[in-house]
Amino acid sequence: MHVLIVGAGLAGLTCGRILDSLGVNVTVVEAGDGIGGRVRSDYADGFTFDRGFQVLFEAYPAARRHLDMEGLHLRRFDPGAIICLHGRRFVLTDPLRDPTAAIDAALAPIVPPFDKLRILLLAQRLRRQPIDAVLAGDDETTLAYLRRCGLSEQTINVFFRPFYGGIFLDRSLRTSAKCFRFDFKMLSEGAAALPAHGMGAIAEQLGTPLRERGLIRLHAPVTALIDSSGRVTGVRLESGEELSADAVVVATPAPEAARLSGLPMPQGALQTITLYFGGDRPVYQGRKIVLNAASDALVNNAQMLSNVAPEYAPPGRHLLSVSVLGASSLSDEDLSRAALADLRRMFAGDTAALAALEGYQPLRIYRLSYAQFPQAPGIHPLLPDNRSGRPGLYFAGEFTEASSLNAAMISGEKCAAAVMEDRQA
Template sequence: MHVLIIGAGLAGLTCGRILDTLGVQVTIVDASDGIGGRVRSDHADGFTFDRGFQVLFEAYPAARRHLDLDALQLRRFDPGAIICLSGKRFVLTDPFRDRAAALDAALTPVVPPLDKARVLLLAQYLRRRSIDEVLEGEDETTLSYLRRLGFSEQTINSFFRPFYGGIFLDRSLRTSAKCFRFDFKMLSDGPAALPARGMGAIAGQLGDALLERGLIRLNAPVAELITDNGRVTGAQLASGEEVFADAVVVATPAPEAARLSGLPMPQGALQTITLYFGGSAPLYQGRKIALNAAPDALVNNAQMISNVAPEYAPPGRHLLSATILGASSLSDDDLYRATLADLRRMFAGDTAALTALERYQPLRLYRISYAQFPQAPGIHTLLPDNRSGRPGLFFAGEFTEASSLNAAMISGEKCAAAVMEERRGF
């Protein structure tokens, strides 16, 4: 059996790796010049730049199944966050896992004491439950869920909107509460981390061996699928070349999957911009993310990447990333200037940070036009299956599960299983 996989993102790589291990002949084609899809890293002048700020949740079940976490040399964020509001900074953390910051977090006034207790109770509640239990029941928006749990608007606005807005790419918190509970559980069960060589090392673990053996073809965009009497039998590349197979797996982002298959896919696109700056001194100490709680924030979150993973910057240098939610019509130069201005607001009152920031230089900017699909309450029951319903055509992509690295790998697993079921008929 020969399987053609269109797309070398995490889902396609996971599917291809499993099938290859099971003895199936695999060909993976991708339109870009490298593997990983949206999980890629660039290296220049001693710096590592992930294509969009991303982290790996170590508690992801699929990551534990498919990745050698030790080999990734994970560099871990500290729990919690630094909340920047009105020229001041406040620390929020899990006192059981971050005892060094426990006192500062206990004294911070930006989150009322009852809400701090609610956060701890929610963490304990979700830790004791399986993922299936966390995801069961009726769905609702994250905002309505938090309000139903009794969280104050002050805590919702100062912490949950920027923190989970950075995860969901939507500060409105209209995202499914099931997504929120899952991510909250993952962050309660384990740390967020960066591979020492960048997020692209995740894709490397899944696909480098396939690439070295010539099973992955890059710079090979697909023009259309080939069908014969209703069965999908291959794909025509943009070059005109035809590649035939016994089964075809579409493992692209949802818009491209819709174009190729003509079948319904999740609609909409959440966009984000990541900007990188280099400097000679860190803006702050520690390995926490800095959240911009201002209601008119341009920068949603900023992080001293080199505090977490020193390998991301050359010796004597420091790397700062800033995340903007949505798109922007500003030019790159104007966007750098506007971002630096907002960072000055975030760190106002901290003379050392402002002095250091004046010496930071723009390094890289990534505009991610399709970072996630919107996940409104109830959407997950409406997502496509790995089996397309058309003979010979399968799907492997986060759009069959949820918008996350974990979901992409799970979709790859399920697609490989579906293909193997079909193989038994050969």
């Protein structure tokens, strides 16, 4: 049996690895010049630039199944965050997992004491529940769920909007509460981490066994599926070459899957911009993410990546990553200038941070026009199945599960299982 996989993102690579391990003849075709899809890293002048700010949640079940976590040499963020508002900075953390910051967090007035207790109780409750229970029941927006948990508008605005807005790319918190509960559980059970050599190391680890045996073809964009008597039997490449197969797996982002298959896919696109700045000294100490709680924020979150993973910068240099939600009509130069101005507002009054920022220069900007698909409450039961309904055609992509690295790998697993079940039928 020959299976042709279109797309070398995490879902396609996971599917390909599983099928290959089961003795299936696999070919992966990828339009771009490298594997990983949206999970790639670039390297220049000793710096590591992930294509968009991303982290790996250590507790992701699929990551634990498919990745050699030790081999990634993970560098971990500290729990919680530094919240910037009105020229002041406050620490919020999980005192059980971050005892060194527990006193500062307990004394921080930005979150009411009873809300701190509610957050701890929520973490404990979700840690005790299996994932199926966390995802069960009726859905609602994250905002409605947080309010139902008794959290104040102040806490929602200063912490949950920027922190989970950075994860969901939407500070309105209209995202499904099931997504929130899952991510909250993952962050309460394990750290957010970076591979020492960039997020692209995840894809490299998944793809190396396939690539070493010549099973991945790069620079091979697919223009159309080939249909024979109602069955998908291959693909046509942009070069005009036709490749035949017993089954075709479309493992692309949802818009491309819709174009190739003609079938409905999740609509919409959440956009984000990641800016990288380099300097000679860190803007702040520690390994926490920094949140901008201002209602008119341009910068949603910033992180000293070289504090977390020193390998991200050359010796004597430091790397700062800045996230801006949505798109921007500003030029790269103007956007960099505006982001630095917002950073100065975030660190107002901190003379050391402001002095450090004076020496920071823009290094790279990544504008991601399709970073995630919107996940409104109730969307997940409506997502496509791994079986397309057309003989010979399967889907492997986050759009069959949820928008996350974990979901992409789970979709790859399920797709491989579906192919094998149908082969044996």
